[in-house]
Amino acid sequence: MRSKKRKQYSASFKSKVALAALKGDQTTSEIAARFQIHLTMASAWKRELLENASDLFEGNKKSGKQSDEHSTDELYREIGRLTVERDFLSRKLDQLSRQQRLAMIEHGHPQISLVRQCELLSVYYISRAQCQEDLDLMYLIDKQHLNTPYYGSRKMRVHLERQGYRINRKRVQRLMRTIGIQAVYPRPRTSIPGDGHKIYPYLLNGLKIDRPNQxxxxxxxxxxxxxxxxxxxxxxxxxxxxxxxxxxxxxxxxxxxxxxxxxxxxxxxxxxxxxxxxxxxxxxxxxxxxxxxxxxxxxxxxxxxxxxxxxxxxxxxxxxxxxxxxxxxxxxxxxxxxxxxxxxxxxxxxxxxxxxxxxxxxxxxxxxxxxxx
Missing domain, CATH: 3.30.420.10 (Ribonuclease H-like superfamily/Ribonuclease H)
Incomplete structure (x- = not known):
């Protein structure tokens, strides 16, 4: 069986998504739906932009600029040719019905993703991004956690089932991880910090806190x-x-x-x-x-x-x-x-x-x- 080729995104597209995420006015779900990508990509590209932003100000990026001018001209000519051809095909597609255009979609194409085929054929595509039920469940989990912070995934699953949701424990665990909560009770130390992350001791035991900025x-x-x-x-x-x-x-x-x-x-x-x-x-x-x-x-x-x-x-x-x-x-x-x-x-x-x-x-x-x- 031929494996499906992973879709490649241009640097300009990634930067556009990352800047939208960095602005912070939209959730990752909204950004994912807007750009028709998976929501983890928006988070990853935002993180990559922040980590590499300082490289833009090093001032040593000018070497080879003149040697690239000829290649740039060639690229612009190619873009112009492809634009003309795309407009020609677009006018022909307008003469086809939606059912005829849907029939032209090739599932599992090795080079053109399903989303891109829909864009080329002018067929509206809705990305799943994150289903509304997940958002509803996270809201209920968060609200219940405030009242019963000792609820782990097992009790939280029972609570949600009694609210009328059919849900398994693995899904509850995933949603709890997404919103960053866990049951608060003494447990073995099963979580280890990331590479280079040091854990410091708790200094407040028995400490008298009696002034601001202490x-x-x-x-x-x-x-x-x-x-x-x-x-x-x-x-x-x-x-x-x-x-x-x-x-x-x-x-x-x-x-x-x-x-x-x-x-x-x-x-x-x-x-x-x-x-x-x-x-x-x-x-x-x-x-x-x-x-x-x-x-x-x-x-x-x-x-x-x-x-x-x-x-x-x-x-x-x-x-x-x-x-x-x-x-x-x-x-x-x-x-x-x-x-x-x-x-x-x-x-x-x-x-x-x-x-x-x-x-x-x-x-x-x-x-x-x-x-x-």
């Missing part, structure tokens, strides 16, 4: 949208509960976490200790190097220890019940606008029982905050 903490949470989902990272001051900075991303990468960290450091100075979980984004050298450069002690939660980063977990509960679950966000821009309003409310006007009914800003700045009219 300890900061961070975490990432899944945020459902009408057509996909985003990831939210936030950095808080442990003592005052103040949200110091936050970022939203359509991919689960390190860069948006570093952006949030650098903003918090620029606006509020450096804490004594920075606490995270053992996620790959926070154990990466790119992230920990920023902390080391500022002389910050690094603390990491125990694996699966929910209470080690309890105040960030409480923040997620508040954000989701008081903001996210009340609105069907259309896109990333809509989400960012709502989060900007919510975190301003959370810091300045939301009274916290654990802070003796003061706001995080009042505790952080140690004085009542006067709001602008």
């Amino acid at each position: 300890v900061w903490a961070t975490d990432i949470s899944y945020i459902p949208l009408a057509k996909g989902f985003m990831y939210l990272v936030a950095i808080i001051d442990w003592y005052s509960r103040k949200v110091l900075s936050w970022r939203v991303s359509n991919t689960l990468d390190t860069n948006f976490c570093i952006d949030a960290l650098e903003e918090a450091l620029q606006r509020y100075g450096a804490p004594e200790i920075f606490n995270t979980d053992q996620g790959a984004q926070f154990t990466s050298e790119a992230f920990t190097d920023v902390l080391k450069e500022h002389g910050i002690q690094i603390s990491m939660d125990g694996k699966g220890c929910y209470h080690d980063n309890i105040f960030v977990e409480r923040l997620w509960r508040s954000v989701k019940h008081e903001c996210v679950y009340l609105t069907a966000f259309e896109n990333g821009q809509h989400l960012k606008q709502a989060l900007h309003r919510y975190f301003r409310h959370y810091n300045q006007t939301r009274y916290h029982q654990t802070l003796d009914y003061q706001t995080p800003d009042e505790v952080y700045y140690k004085q009542p905050v006067t709001l602008a009219a």
Whole structure:
């Protein structure tokens, strides 16, 4: 049996997709449907663009420029010829019915993918990208996880079945991995950091936290949208509960976490200790190097220890019940606008029982905050 040849994408096409993902206004599902690719490609090309962006500014790319001019002219002539021929065939295709054009599609063609054949024959093609049922299930899993963080994939499957969904455990596990959650209970250490990722000890046991900027903490949470989902990272001051900075991303990468960290450091100075979980984004050298450069002690939660980063977990509960679950966000821009309003409310006007009914800003700045009219 002849194997199917993998579709090749041009560098310009990849860069167009990567830039759309980098903009962050659309989910990876929307980008995948827009460009008719698999959603993992959008994430991978965005990551590749970020990793190689510095190469564009090295200034040593001019060698061989003149020698390529002749080849470039030849390519432009070839493109012009193919454009004329394509327009000629397109006019002929318009005379055929949709059924006749569908009959011309060759499944398993070794060089032209099914998607490309549909484009050439002007037959509308819908990419699966990510089915709506998956998005509905992830929403339900995320919501239940806030109420029962100790539910693993087995209990979560039973919960979903009782909601009327026929689903197996493997699918539940896949969806839980996608949104970055797992049951929180003591377990053997079965997860190993990536290459070069060091795990640091937990420094907060028995520590008296009694002032702002003594300890900061961070975490990432899944945020459902009408057509996909985003990831939210936030950095808080442990003592005052103040949200110091936050970022939203359509991919689960390190860069948006570093952006949030650098903003918090620029606006509020450096804490004594920075606490995270053992996620790959926070154990990466790119992230920990920023902390080391500022002389910050690094603390990491125990694996699966929910209470080690309890105040960030409480923040997620508040954000989701008081903001996210009340609105069907259309896109990333809509989400960012709502989060900007919510975190301003959370810091300045939301009274916290654990802070003796003061706001995080009042505790952080140690004085009542006067709001602008």
